[in-house]
Amino acid sequence: MSKLTVEEAKQFRVGPDFQLADVDPTATPDVSDVDDVFHDYDDDLDDLQRRLFANSRVGNDNAGSVLLVLQGMDTSGKGGIIRHVIGETMDLQGVHVKAFGRPTEEEASHDFLWRFYEHLPEPGQISVFDRSHYEDVLVQRVKQMAPPEEIERRYGAIVEFENEIAARGTKIIKVMPHISRDFQAQNLKERIERADKHWKYNAGDIEDRKLWSQFMAAYQIALTRTSTDVAPWYCIPSDNKKYCRSVIKALLFDALDSLDLEWPEPDFDPEVELERLANS
Amino acid sequence: MSKLTVEEAKQFRVGPDFQLADVDPTATPDVSDVDDVFHDYDDDLDDLQRRLFANSRVGNDNAGSVLLVLQGMDTSGKGGIIRHVIGETMDLQGVHVKAFGRPTEEEASHDFLWRFYEHLPEPGQISVFDRSHYEDVLVQRVKQMAPPEEIERRYGAIVEFENEIAARGTKIIKVMPHISRDFQAQNLKERIERADKHWKYNAGDIEDRKLWSQFMAAYQIALTRTSTDVAPWYCIPSDNKKYCRSVIKALLFDALDSLDLEWPEPDFDPEVELERLANS
Numbered sequence: 001m002s003k004l005t006v007e008e009a010k011q012f013r014v015g016p017d018f019q020l021a022d023v024d025p026t027a028t029p030d031v032s033d034v035d036d037v038f039h040d041y042d043d044d045l046d047d048l049q050r051r052l053f054a055n056s057r058v059g060n061d062n063a064g065s066v067l068l069v070l071q072g073m074d075t076s077g078k079g080g081i082i083r084h085v086i087g088e089t090m091d092l093q094g095v096h097v098k099a100f101g102r103p104t105e106e107e108a109s110h111d112f113l114w115r116f117y118e119h120l121p122e123p124g125q126i127s128v129f130d131r132s133h134y135e136d137v138l139v140q141r142v143k144q145m146a147p148p149e150e151i152e153r154r155y156g157a158i159v160e161f162e163n164e165i166a167a168r169g170t171k172i173i174k175v176m177p178h179i180s181r182d183f184q185a186q187n188l189k190e191r192i193e194r195a196d197k198h199w200k201y202n203a204g205d206i207e208d209r210k211l212w213s214q215f216m217a218a219y220q221i222a223l224t225r226t227s228t229d230v231a232p233w234y235c236i237p238s239d240n241k242k243y244c245r246s247v248i249k250a251l252l253f254d255a256l257d258s259l260d261l262e263w264p265e266p267d268f269d270p271e272v273e274l275e276r277l278a279n280s
Numbered sequence: 281m282s283k284l285t286v287e288e289a290k291q292f293r294v295g296p297d298f299q300l301a302d303v304d305p306t307a308t309p310d311v312s313d314v315d316d317v318f319h320d321y322d323d324d325l326d327d328l329q330r331r332l333f334a335n336s337r338v339g340n341d342n343a344g345s346v347l348l349v350l351q352g353m354d355t356s357g358k359g360g361i362i363r364h365v366i367g368e369t370m371d372l373q374g375v376h377v378k379a380f381g382r383p384t385e386e387e388a389s390h391d392f393l394w395r396f397y398e399h400l401p402e403p404g405q406i407s408v409f410d411r412s413h414y415e416d417v418l419v420q421r422v423k424q425m426a427p428p429e430e431i432e433r434r435y436g437a438i439v440e441f442e443n444e445i446a447a448r449g450t451k452i453i454k455v456m457p458h459i460s461r462d463f464q465a466q467n468l469k470e471r472i473e474r475a476d477k478h479w480k481y482n483a484g485d486i487e488d489r490k491l492w493s494q495f496m497a498a499y500q501i502a503l504t505r506t507s508t509d510v511a512p513w514y515c516i517p518s519d520n521k522k523y524c525r526s527v528i529k530a531l532l533f534d535a536l537d538s539l540d541l542e543w544p545e546p547d548f549d550p551e552v553e554l555e556r557l558a559n560s
Contacts, residue, residue, distance in 0.1 A: 050476070051476075054476075054479040054480075055479075057479055057480075058479050079371075079373070082371075082372065082373060083371050083372070083373075086372065087367065087370075087371065087372045088368075090367075091359075091362075091363050091367065092362065092363070092366065092367045092372045092375065092377055093359070093362060093363075093377050093379065093410070095372065097372055097373050099373065130373070185557060185560075188557055189554065189557060192548075192550050192553045192554055192557065193550060193554075195543045196330070196334075196543050198543065198544060198545070198546040198548075199334040199335075199337055199338050199543065199544045200334075200337075201546070201548065201553070203548050203553065203556075206553070206556045206557060206560050209557075209560045210560055263475045263476050263478065263479065264478060264479045265478075266478040266481070268472075268478075268481065268483050270472050270473060273472045273481070273483065273486070274469065274472055274473075276483075276486045277465060277468055277469060277472065277486060277489075280465075280486050280489045280490055
């Protein structure tokens with residue numbers, strides 16, 4: 001029973017030669033039974049996030065923070081990642097989850113990045129974006145909801161935006177949970193048939209599905225042009241949901257670990273306080 | 281192995297004859313081994329909160345919501361309740377946790393209730409207050425941080441505030457996790473001695489501890505005067521943390537169950553959509 005290593009998780013990092021078409025959504029490289037590795041990082045994530053949160057509570061503005069961006073096709077498992085990776089290993093007091101839908105009228109009247117600022121993590125926090133500013137170069141590109149030159153401008157604007165976030169001490173992890181078109185059909189079928197899943201189904205999902213190859217082309221461009229050292233993309237095979245979640249745990253572990261978090265030093269003298277306590 | 285029933289949980293409800301001094305913080309009535317009952321409601325809470333969240337996602341403004349107020353002495357286990365009751369059974373996308381510290385300068389310049397409004401639950405949401413508007417009649421009373429007539433005014437203002445929240449369809453549960461003074465000493469000792477708990481310790485905690493009986497008197501008054509049908513208080517023995525958490529699970533189950541949540545009706549014809557899917 002071998003651990004899924006950080007290096008193995010990083011094989012999914014999008015580099016300059018990345019070809020989305022070469023990623024097999026059904027693969028589970030380096031893992032024979034995903035149940036063997038799924039909990040590898042749970043204790044570490046718990047410990048590291050407590051440290052991060054503790055630092056924020058004592059007002060350490062240099063504690064650092066983490067931004068996890070989840071951007072994938074319908075039914076690719078974004079909600080499950082939030083629930084099973086974040087919810088089950090971390091203290092929700094230090095976590096901010098934001099799902100981004102269609103922009104409101106006010107939001108649409110500002111630059112496309114405007115609405116994301118207020119959801120960036122504070123020092124000591126972890127923010128999770130369920131969909132993100134990438135909608136503005138994915139669905140908006142595919143459905144021509146903005147002029148080509150505006151779409152073109154956005155790639156650069158996103159890179160600048162993310163550089164700015166990283167410069168504040170935020171570790172950025174961007175994940176595309178990559179599923180096959182067949183797996184999506186299976187998932188949509190469940191949403192149509194099951195009463196407890198109806199609410200997740202949208203008639204418009206079928207329209208998007210018909211544009212699958214256009215979406216894949218838009219992802220190919222977006223991922224390649226915006227995967228940077230400070231804000232890398234990971235395109236993770238996700239027909240096996242638990243595999244994807246295991247990889248994300250390893251990536252989160254690596255990001256938190258790189259913050260080098262110590263427990264905050266006490267701002268009191270333990271001997272003195274024990275004495276005060278004894279006399280209280 | 282018998283369940284901890286909702287009726288048993290409700291024995292801790294604060295009524296007109298409530299005497300805080302009569303509540304034994306070390307007791308665990310109706311439960312011999314708390315591990316037997318701790319997970320009784322997990323599946324129900326998971327199911328009900330999913331329904332609540334699903335309703336909010338389809339824009340059902342009548343979905344209802346829940347507000348859990350946690351107000352207790354230092355080390356009474358508020359953080360653990362949030363982590364182990366809320367975090368472990370619910371989807372954090374539908375949960376909003378807010379810890380209230382000392383008011384900021386801006387907050388202090390408004391009426392004491394002002395800062396709480398923006399953290400009330402939206403339809404479909406569960407909000408948890410870690411400390412609350414009761415600080416304004418507890419610590420502020422004990423330490424005479426406001427004139428007596430202002431403190432006096434606040435009890436009525438709180439009841440009105442909570443009536444207003446309830447009228448919006450929010451189920452309110454107010455919990456005082458009640459610990460003994462001895463148990464607090466033990467907990468504070470840990471915070472002073474353990475590096476991973478230092479950040480939770482505050483030299484001021486000892487000052488509050490010296491005012492224990494004044495605090496208990498303030499709780500007695502606050503709980504008695506503000507426990508109403510729509511916003512009842514529960515004073516739960518909490519030297520056994522898991523016992524308190526088990527009782528809260530039963531109370532949350534009851535609140536969610538009383539919302540009578542159905543899965544949202546589909547806004548589509550399943551037959552038609554399966555056909556569209558097959559042709560996509």
